[in-house]
Amino acid sequence: MLIGLIxxxxxxxxxxxxxxxxxxxxxxxxxxxxxxPTAEIRADFVAExxxxxxxxxxxxxxxGTDVGHLTAWSVTSGGTLILGIVGLxxxxxxxxxxxxxxxxxxxxxxxxxxxxxxxxxxxVLLCANLLAAGLITLLLGAVGLPxxxxxxxxxxxxxxxxxxxxxxxxxxxxxxxxxAARRLGIGAVLVFLLFRAVADVTPAGWIARLSPxxxxxxxxxxxxxxxxxxxxxxxxxxxxxIAAFWLAGRRDVAAGIFPxxxxxxxxxxxxxxxxxxxxxxxCGTILSWSGGLFVLGSLMGAAIATAxxxxxxxxxxxxxxxxxxxxxxxxxxxFLNLLLVEISYVVGAITIAICLRVRSEETNGTADILLAAPxxxxxxxxxxxxxxIVGPVVMLLALGVSAGLSFGIFTTGVAEQxxxxxxxxxxxxxxxxxxxxxxxxxTGFLPKQALATWIIWSAFVLIGLFVGIHPIISSLARIVPFxxxxxxxxxxxxxxxxxxxxxxxxxxxxxxxxxxxxxDVR
Numbered sequence: 152m153l154i155g156l157i158x159x160x161x162x163x164x165x166x167x168x169x170x171x172x173x174x175x176x177x178x179x180x181x182x183x184x185x186x187x188p189t190a191e192i193r194a195d196f197v198a199e200x201x202x203x204x205x206x207x208x209x210x211x212x213x214x215g216t217d218v219g220h221l222t223a224w225s226v227t228s229g230g231t232l233i234l235g236i237v238g239l240x241x242x243x244x245x246x247x248x249x250x251x252x253x254x255x256x257x258x259x260x261x262x263x264x265x266x267x268x269x270x271x272x273x274x275v276l277l278c279a280n281l282l283a284a285g286l287i288t289l290l291l292g293a294v295g296l297p298x299x300x301x302x303x304x305x306x307x308x309x310x311x312x313x314x315x316x317x318x319x320x321x322x323x324x325x326x327x328x329x330x331a332a333r334r335l336g337i338g339a340v341l342v343f344l345l346f347r348a349v350a351d352v353t354p355a356g357w358i359a360r361l362s363p364x365x366x367x368x369x370x371x372x373x374x375x376x377x378x379x380x381x382x383x384x385x386x387x388x389x390x391x392x393i394a395a396f397w398l399a400g401r402r403d404v405a406a407g408i409f410p411x412x413x414x415x416x417x418x419x420x421x422x423x424x425x426x427x428x429x430x431x432x433x434c435g436t437i438l439s440w441s442g443g444l445f446v447l448g449s450l451m452g453a454a455i456a457t458a459x460x461x462x463x464x465x466x467x468x469x470x471x472x473x474x475x476x477x478x479x480x481x482x483x484x485x486f487l488n489l490l491l492v493e494i495s496y497v498v499g500a501i502t503i504a505i506c507l508r509v510r511s512e513e514t515n516g517t518a519d520i521l522l523a524a525p526x527x528x529x530x531x532x533x534x535x536x537x538x539x540i541v542g543p544v545v546m547l548l549a550l551g552v553s554a555g556l557s558f559g560i561f562t563t564g565v566a567e568q569x570x571x572x573x574x575x576x577x578x579x580x581x582x583x584x585x586x587x588x589x590x591x592x593x594t595g596f597l598p599k600q601a602l603a604t605w606i607i608w609s610a611f612v613l614i615g616l617f618v619g620i621h622p623i624i625s626s627l628a629r630i631v632p633f634x635x636x637x638x639x640x641x642x643x644x645x646x647x648x649x650x651x652x653x654x655x656x657x658x659x660x661x662x663x664x665x666x667x668x669x670x671d672v673r
Contacts, residue, residue, distance in 0.1 A: 152263075153258075153263070153267055153268060153271035153272075154271045154274060154275055156271075157245060157271055157272055157275050158275065161241065161244075163602055163603075163605065163606070164237075164241070164605075165275075165279055167605060167606070167609050168233075168234075168237050168279070169279055169282055169283045169286065170609075171233065171609060171612070171613075172230060172233055172234055172283045172286075172287070172308070173283055173286035173287050173290055174290070174613065174616065175226055175229065175230060175233070175616070176222060176226045176230065176287050176290070176291055176304065177287075177290040177291065177294065178616040178617055179222050179225045179226050180218060180219075180222040180291055180294055180296060181294060181617075183218050183221045183222055183225070184218050184294070184295075187218070187221065190216060193216040193217070193218070193221065194216045196221070197213050197215075197216050197220075197221075200213060200224075201213065203454060203457060204352045206454055207348075207351050207352050208348040208349075208351060208352045208450070209228060209348070209450065209454070210224055210225065210227065210228050211224060211227060211228065211347065211348075211351055211368055212224075212351055214371050214372075214373070214374045215373065215374055217373060218296065219291075219296045219297060219300045219301075219304075219372065219373030220372075220373050220374065222291070222296070222304070222373075223300070223304050223307075223372040223373055226304075226308075227304075227307065227308070227311075227368065228344065230308040230311075231308060231311040231312070231315075231344070231364060232340075232344075234280065234283065234308055234309070234311065234312030234315070235311055235312050235314070235315030235316075235340050236315065236337060236340065238276050238279070238280070238312050238313075238315055238316040238319065239315045239316060239318060239319035239333075239336045239337065239340065240319070240333065241272065241276060241316075241319075242272055242273070242276065242316055242319035242320050242323060243319055243322075243323050243329055243332050243333060243336065245268060245271070245272040246268055246269055246272065246320070246323040246399075247323040247326070247328075247329050247332045248329045249268060250404055251327070251328065251329055252515060255268065255404055256404060265399060265400050265404075266396050266399050266400055269320060269323075269395060269396065269399050270396075273316065273320060273392065276312075276313075276316045277313065277316075280309040280310075280312045280313050280316070281309060283305070283308065283309060283312070284302075284305035284306050284308065284309035285305065286305075287301065287304060287305035287308065288301045288302045288304075288305045289301075291304065291305075296373070297373060299376050300372045300373030300374075300376055301372075302376075302378075303370055303371075303372040303373070303376040303377075303378060303381070304372035304373070306370075306378065306381050307367050307368075307370050307372060307381055310363075310367055310381045310384045310385045311363070311364055311367055311384070313385055313388055314343075314363045314364070314384065314385075314387070314388045315336070315340050316388075317388035317389075317390075317391040317392045317395075318336050318339045318340065318391055319332075319336045320391060320392055320395035321391040321392075321394055321395045321398075322335040322336045322339070323395065324394075324395050324398035324399055324402065324407065324408060325398075325407055325408045325409055326407040326408075326409055326411070327406060327407040327409075327410065327411040328407075328411055330435065331411075334439075343361075343362040343363060343364050343365075344362070344364055346358050346359065346361050346362035346364075346365060347359055347362045347364045347365040347368065350362075350365055363384045363387055363388070366380060366383065366384050366387075367380065367381060367384045424534075425521060425526050425530050425531055425534035426534045426537060428521070428534070429508075429534035429535050429537065429538055430538070432508060432535075433505055433508070433535075433538040433542065436501065436504070436505065436542070437505075437538065437541075437542045437545055437546065440501055440546050441545050441546045441548075441549040442549070444494070444498075444546050444547075444549050444550040444553075445549040445550065445552070445553040446553070447494070447550065447553075448549070448550040448551065448552070448553030448554035448555075448557070449553040449554070449556070449557045450557075451487070451490055451554055451557075452487065452553065452554040452555065452556070452557030452558035452559075452561075452572070453557040453558070453560075453561060455483050455486050455487050455490070455558065456483060456557070456558050456560075456561030456562050457561055483558075483562065484571075484640040484641070485638070485640060485641055487554065487558060487572065487575075487640060488575050488638045488639065488640035488641060491550070491551075491554070491572075491575055491576050491579065492579065492633060492634070492636070492638075493615070494550060495547070495579035495582055495583065495633050495636075496608075496611070496612055496615065496633055498543050498546050498547060498579065498580075498583045499543075499582060499583040499585075499586040499608060499611075499632075499633065500586075500608060501542065501543075501546065501583075502539055502542060502543050502583040502584070502586050502587045502590075503586050503587065503590050503604050503605065503608060505535070505538055505539050505542050505587070506535065506536070506539045506586075506587040506590035506591055506594070507590055507594070507601060507602070507604075508535055509531075509532055509535045509591070509594050509667070510594045510598055510601045512531075512535075513598070513672055513673055514673060518531060518672060519672065522672065527668075528667055528668045528672075529664060529668055532591070532595075532663075532664045532667050532668075533664065536587070536591065536660055536664070539584065539587035539591075539660070540584065540587075543579075543580045543583035543584065543587075544577065544580050547576045547577055547579055547580055547583075548573065548576070548577065550576055551572050551573035551574075551575070551576030551577060552569070552573060554572050554576070555568055555569035555570075555571070555572030555573050556569060558572060559572075571639055571640055572640070574639045575638070575639035575640050578636040578637060578639060578646070578649055579633065579636050581632070581635075581636070581649045581652040581653045581656060582632040582633040582635065582636060582649075582652060584652075584653065584656035584657075584660075585632040585652055585655060585656045585659070586604065586607075586608060586632070587656065587660065588655065588656040588657070588658070588659030588660040588663065589604050589607060589659055590604045590663075591659065591660045591663030591664065591667075592659045592660070592662055592663040592666070593663070594663060594666075594667060595662065595663035595664060595665065595666025595667040595668075595670070596663070596666040596670070598670070598673075611631045611632070611633060614627050614628055614631055615628070615631065615633065615634075632652055632655075635648040635649060635651075635652050636648065636649050636652075637649070
């Protein structure tokens with residue numbers, strides 16, 4: 152019963168998640184084969200990559216010069232994050248969040264054991280990871296890669312994702328709040344990835360033994376294909392799962408092992424407006440993602456500046472198929488601009504999540520409390536839309552400043568590069584605003600279908616991944632808002648496309664607010 156309920160509620164999320172994870176290695180393999188057709192070219196690329204410590208930290212070491220080796224090297228870290236983080240969030244959604252909302256108590260009134268919800272979501276996610284591994288194997292085998300290596304790569308990603316799911320099951324028992332559980336779980340995944348990165352770039356290789364991701368990397372897809380190592384990694388996740396079941400059967404429902412810190416008896420005067428309450432809701436998301444993008448920008452700028460002629464396969468493919476010219480600028484500058492465009496897709500996804508808070512506040516009853524006070528529906532919607540506007544700007548600014556500093560230090564100087572990189576980053580904000588506008592439009596007129604915004608965003612991502620592979624896909628790139636911003640690093644100064652993008656975003660949001668004002672709440 153619970154498994155069917157989970158599949159019913161999350162059929163969209165699960166489909167998008169598994170489909171994206173399966174198509175990501177396929178796009179990387181096709182791009183690698185197209186851009187590095189000979190063994191000599193691939194050998195030169197591997198030699199350059201092996202000398203770049205930032206690339207090694209982010210992706211690990213390359214096991215060989217075949218297309219399969221390059222594909223596995225390119226997708227392992229990214230695929231682990233996609234499978235792991237989404238799986239972890241789904242575990243928390245169906246355990247800790249259900250308890251916090253009170254729905255877990257309703258289920259507990261039926262003939263269900265205390266551990267049944269946890270067992271149900273773990274079963275679903277185990278099948279989802281195995282299905283993703285099977286699709287990866289079949290798709291990579293269909294484009295000519297060895298089936299044994301493709302199977303190893305698929306199971307490597309699945310085992311890493313299962314480790315993150317196990318961590319999510321454990322942290323769900325430790326805290327009373329979903330936010331704290333998400334921070335603990337994502338932090339644990341990132342720490343394990345950090346251990347793997349430190350082991351790859353320093354002589355202290357033993358640190359990799361402290362991380363299940365370090366162990367899984369030893370399976371060596373398309374080389375030795377040591378599947379037994381992946382069995383060890385998957386088995387290691389039994390410890391947190393057993394602990395999660397033990398704790399779930401003994402603690403109180405909606406309680407955690409670590410109690411939450413009690414809040415203030417009275418709210419400060421700064422929380423007396425809907426905008427200040429919206430800031431309280433969104434500040435953690437905006438600030439945490441800004442910090443993460445700041446770190447990513449620092450690594451990215453340094454990696455590109457020191458990479459020389461090296462370009463990762465999929466990004467080099469995208470660069471070769473963009474309607475931009477070098478205009479006398481360096482390839483590194485163009486490469487950096489391309490990466491900024493790719494990261495803007497992530498910022499767009501965060502913007503969707505911020506705007507969807509309008510709908511979640513409505514469904515969980517919080518909006519009713521606010522609207523019962525002298526707060527209009529328009530004020531309520533605008534309080535969240537304000538952070539749909541501000542959030543992307545703050546996150547992109549953090550990314551641009553850090554990337555500009557690190558890129559300038561290793562190239563022609565901070566004073567010359569920082570303004571260009573910051574501007575090249577900020578012009579991506581209207582693209583994120585469009586995604587927020589689409590979300591608000593659906594929330595206003597089709598609230599039950601508001602999550603369909605993720606389908607639109609996923610379509611834009613897939614078009615970006617496969618651009619240049621087929622003429623039809625390349626032509627579809629013209630409707631993607633993330634492709635409309637001028638490439639400032641290429642000395643482009645045509646800002647009319649982003650002006651139209653801003654007008655479209657404002658129009659979509661305004662119409663959505665009108666629809667929200669006129670329809671019934673919930």
